[in-house]
Amino acid sequence: MSWSAPSLNDVLYRYSPEEVQYWIVYGRANTPMPANGLLGGGAMSVQEVDQTIAWLDSIQLSQADAFAQSVPTAEAALNRIAGGELTTQNLINRQEAEIADVNAAQSKVDVVGSYPEDIRDLFQAPGTCTDGSAAYVGATCSDPGVDSDRDGLSDETEKALTAMAASAMETITVTVVTKPVVEEGQPPLPDEYSTGPNALYDVRFDAFIAFTNTDAEGLPVQDFTAAEEFLGHLSNDVLLLNVTAERKQAFLDNLVPGLKFLEDALDTRPWDVDFEAVAGEMGVSVDDAKLAVGLFNGYCARCHTGGYSAGPSFEQGPGSGAWGPSLADGRSLVQFPDIKDQIAFIISGSENAVGYGVNGIGSGRMPGFGSVLSEEQITLIVSYERSL
Numbered sequence: 001m002s003w004s005a006p007s008l009n010d011v012l013y014r015y016s017p018e019e020v021q022y023w024i025v026y027g028r029a030n031t032p033m034p035a036n037g038l039l040g041g042g043a044m045s046v047q048e049v050d051q052t053i054a055w056l057d058s059i060q061l062s063q064a065d066a067f068a069q070s071v072p073t074a075e076a077a078l079n080r081i082a083g084g085e086l087t088t089q090n091l092i093n094r095q096e097a098e099i100a101d102v103n104a105a106q107s108k109v110d111v112v113g114s115y116p117e118d119i120r121d122l123f124q125a126p127g128t129c130t131d132g133s134a135a136y137v138g139a140t141c142s143d144p145g146v147d148s149d150r151d152g153l154s155d156e157t158e159k160a161l162t163a164m165a166a167s168a169m170e171t172i173t174v175t176v177v178t179k180p181v182v183e184e185g186q187p188p189l190p191d192e193y194s195t196g197p198n199a200l201y202d203v204r205f206d207a208f209i210a211f212t213n214t215d216a217e218g219l220p221v222q223d224f225t226a227a228e229e230f231l232g233h234l235s236n237d238v239l240l241l242n243v244t245a246e247r248k249q250a251f252l253d254n255l256v257p258g259l260k261f262l263e264d265a266l267d268t269r270p271w272d273v274d275f276e277a278v279a280g281e282m283g284v285s286v287d288d289a290k291l292a293v294g295l296f297n298g299y300c301a302r303c304h305t306g307g308y309s310a311g312p313s314f315e316q317g318p319g320s321g322a323w324g325p326s327l328a329d330g331r332s333l334v335q336f337p338d339i340k341d342q343i344a345f346i347i348s349g350s351e352n353a354v355g356y357g358v359n360g361i362g363s364g365r366m367p368g369f370g371s372v373l374s375e376e377q378i379t380l381i382v383s384y385e386r387s388l
C-alpha cells in the first residue's frame with residue numbers, strides 16, 4: 001500500500017509555521033509522516049526543525065502560483081477517478097503474480113535449495129578446492145584440484161558453478177512489468193505482470209579464463225569475485241525462498257483475501273462518482289460538479305475520505321471521514337446551518353481549542369485554504385460538501 005505524500009511547496013499557505021513545526025516535531029497521527037523532533041521521539045533538534053521550516057519557507061510558491069496549481073490539482077484528481085479501474089486492475093495483476101510466486105516457492109527450493117551448500121562444499125572438498133576457495137569458507141585444502149587459469153577456482157568447481165548459475169537463472173525468476181503499447185486515443189491497458197529470467201545469475205565460468213564475466217560497464221570481473229557474488233545472491237534468494245515455502249499458508253492467508261478485496265473493488269468501483277447526480281444535488285452544471293469533486297479530492301479527501309491515500313480501490317466514499325471528521329449524511333448542514341460560516345471556516349481553517357460551527361471544537365489540524373483556492377472554488381467545494 002502506498003501513501004501519496006502531499007506536496008510541500010505550498011504547505012505554508014495551508015498551515016501556519018507553528019502548525020508545520022508541530023507536525024515536524026510530533027509527526028502526523030495516523031499518517032506515515034514520522035515524528036522527527038527530539039520532543040516527539042525523533043532525531044531533529046529544535047534548531048534543525050526551525051531550519052527545516054525556513055527551508056520549506058524558501059521553497060514556497062508565490063500565492064499566484066499556489067492558485068495556479070488548483071485547476072491542475074483538480075484535473076489530476078479527476079484523472080485518478082478515470083483511471084480507478086486501471087489502477088485496480090494493475091493491483092490485481094500484481095497480487096496474482098505474488099500469489100503465483102508464493103505457490104511456486106517450494107518447487108524452486110527443490111531445485112536450487114542445496115546450491116549454496118554445494119558451492120561451499122566444492123570450495124573445500126578434496127579434488128575441487130584450491131587454497132583460495134578453501135580459505136574463503138574458513139577451511140584448508142589438503143588435496144587441491146586442477147586450476148588451469150589459476151584464478152582460485154578449480155576447473156571442476158568452475159564447471160559446476162556455471163551449471164548452477166544457468167539453473168538458478170531459469171528457476172529464480174523475477175517479476176517483470178510490461179506496459180502494453182496502445183494506439184493513440186485508445187484507453188491504456190493494465191500492466192502485465194509476468195516472470196522472467198533473473199539477470200543476477202547471468203554468469204559463467206571458463207576454466208581457462210580468469211576473467212570470464214564483465215560488469216555493467218563492460219569491465220572484466222575476476223572469476224573468484226564473480227563466484228563470491230553469485231554465492232551471495234544465491235544465499236539470499238534461497239533463504240527467502242525457504243521462508244516463503246515454509247510460511248506459504250500464512251502468506252496466502254494474507255494475499256488471497258487481498259485479491260478478493262481488489263476483485264470486489266473492481267465490481268463496486270468505490271472511486272466512481274456520478275457527476276450528473278452530483279450536479280443535480282448541487283444544482284450546478286456537470287462541469288462545475290466535476291471541478292467541485294476534483295477540488296475536493298485534490299485538497300480535502302486525504303483527510304476527509306476514508307482510504308483515499310491508499311488508492312482508488314480503497315476509498316470508502318467521499319467525505320466518509322478519516323483523519324478529519326466525516327462530512328457525509330448532511331453533516332455540514334448540521335454543523336454550519338448558514339453556508340457562509342462554512343465558507344469562512346474553510347478559508348481560515350481551525351484553531352486549537354477554538355470552537356467553530358454549531359458544536360465543533362478545533363484542534364488546529366484543519367488547514368485554511370484561503371491562500372490556495374479562490375473564494376469561488378471554495379464555495380463550489382462547500383456546496384459539494386453540503387450535498388454529501
Ligand code: HEC
Nearest residue numbers: 299300303323324325335346350360362363364365366369
Ligand atoms: C490535514 C487534514 C485536513 C485537510 C487537508 C482538510 N481538513 Fe477539514 N478538517 C480536518 C480536521 C482535523 C477537522 C476537525 C477540526 C479540527 O480538528 O480542528 C476538519 C473539519 C472540517 C469541517 C468541519 C466538520 C465538522 O462537522 O465539524 C469541514 C466542513 C471541513 N473540515 C472541510 C474541509 C474542506 C472543504 C477541505 C478541503 C478544502 C478540508 N476540510 C481539508 C482536517 C483536514
